[in-house]
Amino acid sequence: MNFVLAVFAIIFLQTAYGEIDNAIVGDPSVECGDDFFEVKFDTRTTFHGIAFVQNHLDNPDCRSFARKDDSAKNTSLRLTFDQCAIEKRHSTSPRGLFLSTNVVVAFNPEFLTKNDRVFKVQCFYMEMERRIQKEIQISMPPPTMHSKQLNMPVCKYEVLDGSPTGPPVYFATVGQMVYHKWTCDTEHENTFCMLVHSCFVDDGNGQRVQLLNEKGCALDKYLLTNLEYPTDLMAGREAHVYKYADRDNMYFDCQISITVKEPGLDYCDVPSCPDPPRRRRSNNLPGPVENSTTFATEFDYEDSEIVSDYIISNDDIISLNWLQRNFDMRISELCMTAIGTTILVFLNAFLFIISLVSIMHVCCFQTSPKLENTQSTML
The missing domain is CATH 2.60.40.4100 (Zona pellucida, ZP-C domain)
Structure with missing residues (x-):
């Protein structure tokens, strides 16, 4: 709170008997402190009187004392706010507090004379409202790292x-x-x-x-x-x-x-794959085995439940001595489907029947001339 000092002095003339060749020079000076105020007076000649708060002469805290120094041409009176019935009055316009009292300056410590003066000393402490802003940057404390390592499956x-x-x-x-x-x-x-x-x-x-x-x-x-x-x-x-x-x-x-696993997912993503093809063997083989390889490549087992006894890679076929070790064994084997086997059986049966009928026909043809010759001889 800032305090603004306002001093108002009102001089009241009092009359008294007797004449003293002394008077106050100029205006009194007032100092308004935090918990006191002090008033000072300058006089024309040496001051031998007293200064006191009106109606509080008997209170030693409310008066000054006579000086024995003949050279002093001034006097002062210091008063605290809680003494001598100092008047306190709040003001709304302007906002603040008025502190005031009446101080008597007597040139004769025993009597009041016509040269004595009464001053109304007043201090004003102004109240001021001011919004004071201060920007403070507040940052969050750094996060604390809490890590836990999960055991891998x-x-x-x-x-x-x-x-x-x-x-x-x-x-x-x-x-x-x-x-x-x-x-x-x-x-x-x-x-x-x-x-x-x-x-x-x-x-x-x-x-x-x-x-x-x-x-x-x-x-x-x-x-x-x-x-x-x-x-x-x-x-x-x-x-x-x-x-x-x-x-x-x-x-x-x-x-x-x-x-x-991604948070919120019920299931893991699985690979989306097309139907795999049948792996084809390479046809880059030497001349003697070219036909055999072509047959193995074109033959499809999709309609058959027969599983091959061996899966022969191209590298095995062209490896050293593979043909010599396996050709004799493979040359006597014929791989056929069930339909082909059935057709072959029916074809063999048909040929067998045709052959049998032909043989019987030949036999019957050779027997008929002999019977005719025998009948002719008998006749």
């Missing part, structure tokens, strides 16, 4: 007998139905998603055939079709057992990608 690959609930298969025969199953176990439900992709099968000697691409889509429907995902952390598909020629063991190599 533990995944496994199984080959089961016939179904997802079948027993594990460690030894199998060509054509046997098995179920390829990939599962991941975790302590946190509805948290992770899995994708099986980049699957290869090899014979252990460097011969590799890709079954699933990097998106998890099957590449050869006769080896392995597109996988099904019954749950977020399970994938599988049934397939017939196959093998490399002259190899007893097969090795499967697959990658499993684990991702965090």
Whole structure:
């Protein structure tokens, strides 16, 4: 609060008997302090009187004392706000507080004379309303990092007998139905998603055939079709057992990608794959085996339930001594469908009947002349 000092002095003339050759020079000075005000007077000659609050002469706190110093030509009176019945008055216009009292300056400490004066001393403390604004930039405390590492799922690959609930298969025969199953176990439900992709099968000697691409889509429907995902952390598909020629063991190599499930999703996204085609073998083979390879390429098993005993890769065919080791065995085998076999059986039966009828006809023709000659001789 800022204080503005306003001093008002009103001089009242009092008459008294006697004459004193002294008087007040100029106007008194008033100092308005925080809890007091002080009034000072200058006189023409040495002041031997007193100054006091009107009607409070008997109160030592409300008067000054006579001086013995002949050189002093002034006097003062200091009053606190809680003494001498100082008048306090609130003002609304202007807003503030008036403090006032009457001070008597007597040149004779015993009597009042005509030279004495009465001053009304008043201090005004103005009240001021001011809106003070201060901009303070307040920032939030930095976030505290609370991290918790989730344990990754533990995944496994199984080959089961016939179904997802079948027993594990460690030894199998060509054509046997098995179920390829990939599962991941975790302590946190509805948290992770899995994708099986980049699957290869090899014979252990460097011969590799890709079954699933990097998106998890099957590449050869006769080896392995597109996988099904019954749950977020399970994938599988049934397939017939196959093998490399002259190899007893097969090795499967697959990658499993684990991702965090998107919040709010009920199910994980599964790969959208087209129906896989049948893998075609390369025709870039030497001349002697060109026809055999063309036959194997064009022959389609889609309408037949027969499963080939072997799946022969192009690299195996052109490998060293493969033809010498396998040609004699394969040359006597003829692969035919059930319809072709039936037609062949009927054709053989038809030829057999025709041959039998022809033989009987020839035999009957040779017997008839002999009978005619015999009858002629008898006659």
